Amino acid sequence: MSPPVIGNEPTFLDKLQRKRDGRNVDPALGVLSGEGAQQRVKDPEDPHPERRPMPTLPSQLATERETAPSYYGLPAVKEPVWIWSVPTYLYVGGAAGAASLLGFMADVAGGPELERLGRRGRWVGTVGDVLSSGLLIHDLGRPSRFLNMLRVFRPTSPMSIGSWVLATSGGLNTLGLLLGQRRGWPGVVGRCATAGAGVLGMPLAGYTAVLLCNSAIPVWQATHRTLPLFFMSSATAAAGSLLSLLPHGPAEARVLRPYRLAGKVAELVMGVAVERDAARVPEVARPLHEGFSGTLWKTSRVCSAAGLVLDVLPGRARWKQVAADVLTTAGALAARFAIFHAGKASARNPQATFQGQRQGLGAAEVAGNTVASDGKPLKFPLPVLR
Amino acid sequence: MGQKGFFTDTTLCIGCKACEVACKQWNQLPDDGFHFTGMSYDNTGALGSATWRHVAFVERPVPLQGQTTGVGDFSWLMMSDVCKHCQHAGCLEACPTGAIIRTEFDTVYVQPDVCNGCGYCVVACPFGVISRREDDGRAWKCTLCYDRLGEGMTPACAKACPTESIVFGDLDELHARAENRIRALHERGVTDAYLYGKDAENQPGTGGLNAFFLLLDKPEVYGLPPDPVVPTKKAGRTWGAVALGALGMAAVALGSVLLGREARP
The missing domain is CATH 1.20.5 (Single alpha-helices involved in coiled-coils or other helix-helix interfaces)
Structure with missing residues (x-):
């Protein structure tokens, strides 16, 4: 039998006081009209799961406190509340964007024999955009209010920019698919829409990295110069592999092979760059090496590398090509989940926030300040002069 | 109107939690369970969707300036934490729906009827203040008692504070008051006292906090970031x-x- 968990079982006091909604206001006597009165409580019996009992006495944490102080080891920033659909979207949206771009390029420069590749790119782009919207709406706390995303345009918010990019790209891709083959002016509109979706495919593949980097999560913020390049190269590799897995002819294969290989090589190189970027502060890079996110990251690196090796090996067997593409897809998907979970682990570790900022990854990186908010030099303990 | 804010002087805090209770009561926030954490007298834990004031208790076998105890090396630090209402607010700049706005009092306010619970403000806050309540689906944080300010009243926490550790007022007056207090403390020998997040010079990453603090030890000791930055700056x-x-x-x-x-x- 497992030992009882202290702090999670409702006590007698809990049951007595939390009968209604955790507010203990009798509706017959009091009116709920405060600023927080609308906050819905579904299950008053279930305590809000934010706290764990301390493992040791406060006084026994003293030694650790002097070298690496924190408030009882509690996180300094909040953990992302996003669920599995967000990292899945990071993959789907990226692949859709890159496929739209390749489709557009095939239309512009490919001539009649690549017409099928252009159409295929538009199809993958359209389906990806629709799927992406679904995944994102599923993650919202209030899914019925998803249209509020298009209520304003806020250039400081990558999520606002991304919502507009995704909505526009989805609309244009659909328009291109419906009208692209027509004659006369509808065809012109359709081809313009395809061009627009193709161009928007690039920010669609890259903005998701800005979305993650533009946060207080140490490992995401620390990789803000390299993560976009990693996501975009990974999106290229993923789209190339996905289009290769779908049935295609020899003309398309000649285009897809260099496209896919360039993406795979860039993905491997940029993955190393992301690791190096995070490794400026070991505590920040930790979730890329340890725990669940570390395992995922290693898996994704191995899958991507294997996908590239298998692809360049001589031989034209179909199974070899399929295995390479499946491995690359798995690698790209695992990479998004690894980055996502690394962010969660990083947020839970207060030392990632504190040591990152003490070693110059906070405001000092952009504002150039040499003192912390306590008016003392950023780094401590101060150097001892002998 | 004008810029309103809080000056929280932690040297005056006695850890009575009147601010926590007043906040919960006035804003009619649900409780977060009655549970024992083992972290000194702090059974609240952290700021969250239903906890807009949180009193931190730092209990250590470490001597501190200006504190004499009868039990040798020992010191107390207490600090009532709250949303900082930053000049450059990470949550506001990240909000894609326009639910988070800056009010006429220069405070940061979440409109619950607009928020769709995307959760982006949660990761954008460098102080880990705003959070999404899972059973509600929206993000919540301190409103600096927007409803009370509109009526010309003092926010509930500042009104309830018995030692004037939490002072509410115009930012200019609060700055002057804080400078005077620091001078007095330094004259008395408490030279470690400093202001956290008073203005852009003191905290370039946030452009200064409308709710700033007087602290005695490193920010990390209170769970505050030493060099916070609004992510948008990068x-x-x-x-x-x-x-x-x-x-x-x-x-x-x-x-x-x-x-x-x-x-x-």
């Missing part, structure tokens, strides 16, 4: 990387199509 470089990546993606796509055409047998 967005320029990240978008630059996206532009570079876009060039690369376009070149690879165009190059592959041209290569594939030329390789025609």
Whole structure:
């Protein structure tokens, strides 16, 4: 039998006081009209799961406190509340964007024999955009209010920019698919829409990295110069592999092979760059090496590398090509989940926030300040002069 | 009108939690369970969707300036934490729906009827203040008692504070008051006392906090970041990387199509 968990079982006091909604206001006597009165409580019996009992006495944490102080080891920033659909979207949206771009390029420069590749790119782009919207709406706390995303345009918010990019790209891709083959002016509109979706495919593949980097999560913020390049190269590799897995002819294969290989090589190189970027502060890079996110990251690196090796090996067997593409897809998907979970682990570790900022990854990186908010030099303990 | 804010002087805090209770009561926030954490007298834990004031208790076998105890090396630090209402607010700049606004009092306010619970403000806050309640689906934080300010009243926490550790008022007056207090403390020998987040000079990453603090030890000891930065300040470089990546993606796509055409047998 497992030992009882202290702090999670409702006590007698809990049951007595939390009968209604955790507010203990009798509706017959009091009116709920405060600023927080609308906050819905579904299950008053279930305590809000934010706290764990301390493992040791406060006084026994003293030694650790002097070298690496924190408030009882509690996180300094909040953990992302996003669920599995967000990292899945990071993959789907990226692949859709890159496929739209390749489709557009095939239309512009490919001539009649690549017409099928252009159409295929538009199809993958359209389906990806629709799927992406679904995944994102599923993650919202209030899914019925998803249209509020298009209520304003806020250039400081990558999520606002991304919502507009995704909505526009989805609309244009659909328009291109419906009208692209027509004659006369509808065809012109359709081809313009395809061009627009193709161009928007690039920010669609890259903005998701800005979305993650533009946060207080140490490992995401620390990789803000390299993560976009990693996501975009990974999106290229993923789209190339996905289009290769779908049935295609020899003309398309000649285009897809260099496209896919360039993406795979860039993905491997940029993955190393992301690791190096995070490794400026070991505590920040930790979730890329340890725990669940570390395992995922290693898996994704191995899958991507294997996908590239298998692809360049001589031989034209179909199974070899399929295995390479499946491995690359798995690698790209695992990479998004690894980055996502690394962010969660990083947020839970207060030392990632504190040591990152003490070693110059906070405001000092952009504002150039040499003192912390306590008016003392950023780094401590101060150097001892002998 | 004018810029309103809080000056929280932690040297005056006695840890009575009247601010926590007043906040919960006035704003009619649900409780977060009655549980024992083992962290000194702090059974609240952290700021959250239903906890807009949180009193931190730092209990250590470490001596501190200005504190004499009868039990040798021992010291107390207490601090009532709250949303900082930053001049450059991470949550506000990240909000894609326009639910988070800056009010006429220069405070940061979440409109619950607009918020769709995307959760982006939660990761954008450098102080880990705002959070999404899972059973409600929306993000919540301190409103600096927007409803009370509209009526010309003092926010509930400041009104309830018995030692004037939490002072509410115009930012200019609060700054003057804080400077006087620091001077008095330094004269008395408590030279470690400093102001956290008073203005942009003191905290360039946030441009200063409307709710700033007087602290005695490193910010980390209270769970505060030592050099916080609003993430948006680094967005320029990240978008630059996206532009570079876009060039690369376009070149690879165009190059592959041209290569594939030329390789025609």
